[in-house]
Amino acid sequence: MIELVAHSEAMREAVRLAGRVATTDANVLVTGESGAGKDALALYIHRESKRAAGSFVKIDCAALPAELLEAELFGYERGAFTGAQESKPGRLEAAHKGTLVLDEIAHLSTDAQAKLLRVIERREFERLGGRRTVKVDARLIALTNVDLDEAVRRRAFRPDLFYRLNVVRIHVPPLRERREDVRKLARGFLKTYAAKHGRRALRIEPAALQMLETYDFPGNVRELAHVLERAVIVADGERVEVEHLPESVRAAASLQRRREARMTLAELEAAYIAETLVAARGNKSEAARLLGISRKNLYEKLARQKGNDEG
Numbered sequence: 210m211i212e213l214v215a216h217s218e219a220m221r222e223a224v225r226l227a228g229r230v231a232t233t234d235a236n237v238l239v240t241g242e243s244g245a246g247k248d249a250l251a252l253y254i255h256r257e258s259k260r261a262a263g264s265f266v267k268i269d270c271a272a273l274p275a276e277l278l279e280a281e282l283f284g285y286e287r288g289a290f291t292g293a294q295e296s297k298p299g300r301l302e303a304a305h306k307g308t309l310v311l312d313e314i315a316h317l318s319t320d321a322q323a324k325l326l327r328v329i330e331r332r333e334f335e336r337l338g339g340r341r342t343v344k345v346d347a348r349l350i351a352l353t354n355v356d357l358d359e360a361v362r363r364r365a366f367r368p369d370l371f372y373r374l375n376v377v378r379i380h381v382p383p384l385r386e387r388r389e390d391v392r393k394l395a396r397g398f399l400k401t402y403a404a405k406h407g408r409r410a411l412r413i414e415p416a417a418l419q420m421l422e423t424y425d426f427p428g429n430v431r432e433l434a435h436v437l438e439r440a441v442i443v444a445d446g447e448r449v450e451v452e453h454l455p456e457s458v459r460a461a462a463s464l465q466r467r468r469e470a471r472m473t474l475a476e477l478e479a480a481y482i483a484e485t486l487v488a489a490r491g492n493k494s495e496a497a498r499l500l501g502i503s504r505k506n507l508y509e510k511l512a513r514q515k516g517n518d519e520g
């Protein structure tokens with residue numbers, strides 16, 4: 210992983226807290242939207258902790274059906290279920306002396322929640338179908354992008370387990386709430402992806418950077434990374450320019466400008482039609498198709514605009 214960027218005060222605060230909790234063995238609950246950097250922060254905690262030499266193990270609680278997830282987490286003995294031809298240790302055992310990250314913890318089944326609670330309270334468990342009790346010493350870091358307090362209120366998540374996981378809670382703010390991080394993140398990703406794709410390191414044009422700094426990034430840091438990987442691939446010169454940013458980012462920026470200019474709906478429509486005509490290289494049939502209207506309708510709209518301009 211590239212170095213964890215924390216330039217904004219909000220992110221610095223999260224990393225400070227992570228650094229403090231790293232020196233203890235406390236369980237941690239990391240909250241934040243998808244792509245905001247929960248995994249990245251969990252890895253940071255592991256690396257800063259005295260468990261850094263131990264393994265960093267991850268399990269995604271949303272990725273597998275309940276039974277398979279339990280088998281993956283707790284391991285199983287031969288014959289525990291059909292298909293269990295060999296005994297296999299689970300991720301918990303793999304995380305002994307290290308850190309276990311439970312991604313999307315809200316998806317954990319009731320059964321697995323009970324077993325995990327016992328792991329926390331007694332530091333022991335049995336593999337599925339096993340009678341031997343296994344001792345385990347692992348720090349747990351739970352990640353969630355949904356409101357776990359609300360899941361507890363709905364009785365979808367055990368309160369006792371919640372309190373055990375929520376000893377320290379760290380929130381990773383969405384990227385749109387810490388736009389100061391965009392520049393540094395963007396530069397880091399440009400370097401990473403230039404190396405990956407065998408390109409020279411690219412510089413980013415101020416206009417392109419500004420566009421990124423005003424974009425809302427619904428996919429957060431992960432989306433920014435993708436945007437820059439794409440730019441590294443499509444840019445042919447030495448700089449990333451606005452035209453190398455994906456349509457989604459450019460469209461949002463032009464919409465934003467219009468909102469700021471307080472355009473009327475008619476003005477907005479006219480501007481959008483004009484933009485689409487440019488994108489269609491002046492081809493009106495193509496523009497009408499892109500706009501989802503008939504060619505006739507487009508001609509009518511253009512005629513009306515012309516009338517408005519002259520009137």
Ligand SMILES: Nc1ncnc2c1ncn2[C@@H]1O[C@H](COP(=O)(O)OP(=O)(O)O)[C@@H](O)[C@H]1O
Binds near residue numbers: 394430
């Ligand atoms: N602060 C950061 N500095 C550098 N890279 C980051 C940062 N936050 C996230 N990333 C990168 O962005 C991508 C998505 O982050 P991730 O931790 O997987 O998000 P989440 O777990 O919240 O969905 C990963 O490639 C990660 O390395």
Ligand SMILES: [Mg+2]
Binds near residue numbers: 244247248312
């Ligand atoms: Mg993640």
